[in-house]
Amino acid sequence: MSISREKSKFENRFTEEVIEITAVTGASGIGAGRGGGAKLWNASIPLIAWKNVLSTETKIEELRLEWQVNDEEWEQSKDILKKNTVVRLLVRRAENSMMLVKVLETAYKDDELEMILQESLKPVFYTDEVLGKFELDKSVKTFEKKVLWAGEEGNLYFDWDEDESGMKAALETAYALFENQEEWNMKIRRYAAKELTELANDWLQDNEEAEIDKITNxxxxxxxxxxxxxxxxxxxxxxxxxxxxxxxxxxxxVSGNINGDLTSAEIAG
Known part of the structure; x- marks a missing residue:
């Protein structure tokens, strides 16, 4: 698809009318993605509240502020807006998003929006009677806490869910892993070694500073x-x-399910 068609397809999602708004940016900051074969990046930042400057109504809702950029423009636009800030913008509307037309002010003064921002910065906790207190990482909407599992310290994560039953179900998964943690630990490590030791030895051959000749399971x-x-x-x-x-x-x-299946072991990052 040509760049012009990409732009046209993107812009057609939004109304033609350009409006001026003030808004509160969310906790995750600017990010961007590009689909296979696409020439332009779709950049975005979350908004958690906004209002039309011609209206007195403030809308507290989560939506995405989006814009398209090429490689050079993406490097320039990474920092045009900061997370957790009150800003003034020109935008075009869609049902659950807005298209950025122009940044007017990156640090706007608005008492009502500032109160919403300060409220959003307060920590959010979830307390589980078995595993204790988790804190919400608002940038990714995930609860987390330090845990000790099979003698090793790490972090335990589960996704925030508006429906608490979803979070309780995720914690049931954690209960199963912790109840038989030594058994799960050995099963997971054996599986990873079975799947990846050969690959580790391939990498070892390319390491000229290696002090060993072979990695065993x-x-x-x-x-x-x-x-x-x-x-x-x-x-x-x-x-x-x-x-x-x-x-x-x-x-x-290593990925699996508490029904006993281990489905994949891979490397990433």
Whole structure:
């Protein structure tokens, strides 16, 4: 698809009318993505509240402020807006998003929006009677806390959900992992070693400074160190491990389900 068609397809999602608004940016800051074959980046930042300057009504709702940029423009636009800030903008509307037309002010004074911003900066906690108190990382909407699992310290994560039953279901996944943590730990490490030791030895051959000639399954399991655990409402989980430099600092990720299935072991990062 040509750049002009990409732009046209993007802009057609929004109304033609340009309006001036003041808004509060969210906690995650600016990000960008580009689909396969696309020439332009879709950049965006979340907004958590906004109002039309011609109206007295403030809308507290989450939506995305979006714009399109090429490679050079993306480098220039990474810092045009900051997270957790009151700003003044020209935009075009869509149902659940806005298209950025122009940044008018990056630090705007508005008492009402400033109160909303300050309220949004307060920490949010979730207390579980079994696992204790979690704090919300608002940039990714994930609850987290330090835990000790199978003798190693790491972080435990589950996603924020408007429906609390979804969070409780994710914690049920954590309960299963913690109840039989030593058994799960050995099962997960053996699986990772079975799937990845051969690959680790391939990487070893390219390491001219290596002090060993071969990585065994037992060595692989010993070199894995827990980083974090993510649990989900459907019983799925991901365990992330530091790689002991077997993959030059990449993470080892093992995925499975509390029904006993381990589905993948891979490296990332």
């Amino acid at each position: 037992d060595m692989f399991m010993e070199l894995m160190k827990l980083d974090c655990i993510s649990v989900y409402s459907d019983g799925d989980f991901n365990l992330f491990f530091f790689d002991g430099e077997m993959f030059w600092g990449h993470s080892i990720i």
